Amino acid sequence: MLLTRKAEFSASHVCRNPALDDDKNRALYGANANPHGHGHNYVLEVTIEGDPDPVTGMVFDLRELKEIINAEVVDPMDHRFLNHEVPPFNHIVPTTENITVEIWNRLHRRINLPNARLKNVRLYETADLYVDYGGKA
Amino acid sequence: MRLTRRYRFSASHRLNSDALTPDENARLYGKCNNPFGHGHDYVLDVSVEGPMDASGQIVHRAALDALVQERVLGHVDHRNLNCDLPELQSQVATTENLAFAIERMLARDWTLPARLARVRISETARNTFELETE
Numbered sequence: 001m002l003l004t005r006k007a008e009f010s011a012s013h014v015c016r017n018p019a020l021d022d023d024k025n026r027a028l029y030g031a032n033a034n035p036h037g038h039g040h041n042y043v044l045e046v047t048i049e050g051d052p053d054p055v056t057g058m059v060f061d062l063r064e065l066k067e068i069i070n071a072e073v074v075d076p077m078d079h080r081f082l083n084h085e086v087p088p089f090n091h092i093v094p095t096t097e098n099i100t101v102e103i104w105n106r107l108h109r110r111i112n113l114p115n116a117r118l119k120n121v122r123l124y125e126t127a128d129l130y131v132d133y134g135g136k137a
Numbered sequence: 138m139r140l141t142r143r144y145r146f147s148a149s150h151r152l153n154s155d156a157l158t159p160d161e162n163a164r165l166y167g168k169c170n171n172p173f174g175h176g177h178d179y180v181l182d183v184s185v186e187g188p189m190d191a192s193g194q195i196v197h198r199a200a201l202d203a204l205v206q207e208r209v210l211g212h213v214d215h216r217n218l219n220c221d222l223p224e225l226q227s228q229v230a231t232t233e234n235l236a237f238a239i240e241r242m243l244a245r246d247w248t249l250p251a252r253l254a255r256v257r258i259s260e261t262a263r264n265t266f267e268l269e270t271e
Contacts, residue, residue, distance in 0.1 A: 017192065028192045030199050095193040097138060128143035131195070137138055137188035 002119060003059045004047045007069045009078035011086075012039040013094040029095075037081060042099075043124040044073060046107060050116030060116045072106040096125040100133045108135065139254055140195045141184040144205055146214035149176035150230040174217065179232075180259040181209070181239065187251035196251045204249065208242045232260040236268045244270065 014037035015029035025033040032038070046069060050059040082089040082099070092098050100123040111118045124130040151174040152166040162170045169175070183205055185196045212222060218230045224238035240256045247253055257267040 015193075028194075028197065093193040095189075097140065097189050097195055098193045100138075129198070130141050132139040132141070134138075 001051060001059055002047050002049055003062075003116075004045050005062065005065050005069065007044045007046070007066075007074055008041060009044070009074045010039060010041050011077050011080050011082050012037045013082040013089070013099075014038070015093050015095055017093060029093075032095075037083070040125050042077075043130075044069070044103065045120075045122040045124075046111075046118070047120040047122070048111060048116050049119035050113070053115055060111070060113065065111070068107065068110045072110060073103055096123055096129065096131045097133075099123060100131040104133050104135060138188065138195055139184050139186045140251070141182050141255075142198070142201055142205075144181045144183065144210060145178060146181065146210050147176060147178050148213050148216050148218050149174045150218040150235075151175070152229055152231060154229050174219065177260050179213075179235075181205075182255070182257040183243070183253070184255035184257070185249065185251035186254035190250070196249055200249060204247075205243070208245075209239050212242070213239075232258055232264065232266045236266045240268055240270055 013032075014035065015032035016025045016035065017028070020028070022033075022035075046065070048060050048065070052059055077086055080086055082094040084090070086094075088102065089098070092102075100121055103123065104118070104121045107121065108118050118135075120132055120134045122130055122132050151171065152169040153162050154165070157165065183201070185201065187195050189195055216222065218225055218235065222230075222238065224242060225234060228234045228238075236256050236258050239258065240253070243253055243256070253270050255267065255269050257265060259265045
C-alpha cells in the first residue's frame with residue numbers, strides 16, 4: 001500500500017557552476033542561471049510503501065510524517081535562498097534533481113519502520129516540471 | 138531518477154473507423170463521430186529517465202523542449218489530427234492511438250542521453266492515457 005503526503009515550500013535559487021563562464025552556464029541552465037536568482041513554489045510529494053500496523057491501522061503516523069517533513073524540509077527551506085542558506089546547495093547546484101535527492105536523503109534517515117519504507121520523493125519545481133527519485137539513479 | 142515535463146497543444150479530431158458502417162461509427166463514437174470534427178486542449182507529459190550528468194540534470198530543459206517542439210508540438214498544435222498528422226493517417230484518431238503516435242515521433246532519432254520513459258496525454262481533465270516505453 002502506498003501513502004502520499006504533500007507539502008509546499010517557496011524558495012529562491014540560482015543554477016550556476018562557478019567553474020564555468022556565463023555563456024556556458026546559460027547554455028546548461030537557461031534562465032535558471034540568471035545570477036541574482038529567482039524563486040518557485042515547490043510542491044513535495046512523499047510516498048511511503050508499507051502495510052498497516054495491526055494495532056494502529058496505519059502505515060505511518062501522518063502527524064509524525066508531517067513533523068518529519070516540516071523539520072527536514074519545510075522549516076529549513078521555506079522562504080530561503082537555497083544557495084546561500086541551505087547546505088549542501090552552497091557547493092551543489094540546486095537543480096530540481098539535486099534538491100529531490102537531498103530531500104530523499106534527509107527523509108530516508110527518518111522514515112524507517114519494519115512495516116514502512118520511503119518509496120518515492122516527487123518534487124514539482126513548477127506545475128509543468130517535476131522529478132521523481134526512489135533512491136537509485 | 139525520472140524527470141517529467143508538461144506541454145500543451147490544441148488540436149481537432151474526429152473518431153471514425155473505416156472498418157465500420159456510418160451507423161456503427163455513430164453508435165460507437167457518439168458526439169466524437171461528428172462529421173466536422175471537434176477539438177481539445179491536450180496536455181502532454183513527457184518523462185525521461187537516467188542518471189544526472191555533471192551539471193546536476195537528467196536532461197537539459199532546453200534540449201528536451203526543443204526536441205518535443207520539433208518532433209511533436211510543431212506537428213499537432215492548432216492542427217487537425219485526422220488531416221495533418223501522417224502518423225495517424227491509417228488509424229482512428231483516438232487519444233490511445235495518438236499516445237502511440239507521439240511515442241514513435243519522439244523515439245525516432247531520439248538524441249538525448251536520458252531514456253524516454255513515459256508518454257502521458259490528457260484529452261480533457263477527465264481522460265488521461267499513459268504509455269510506459271521500453
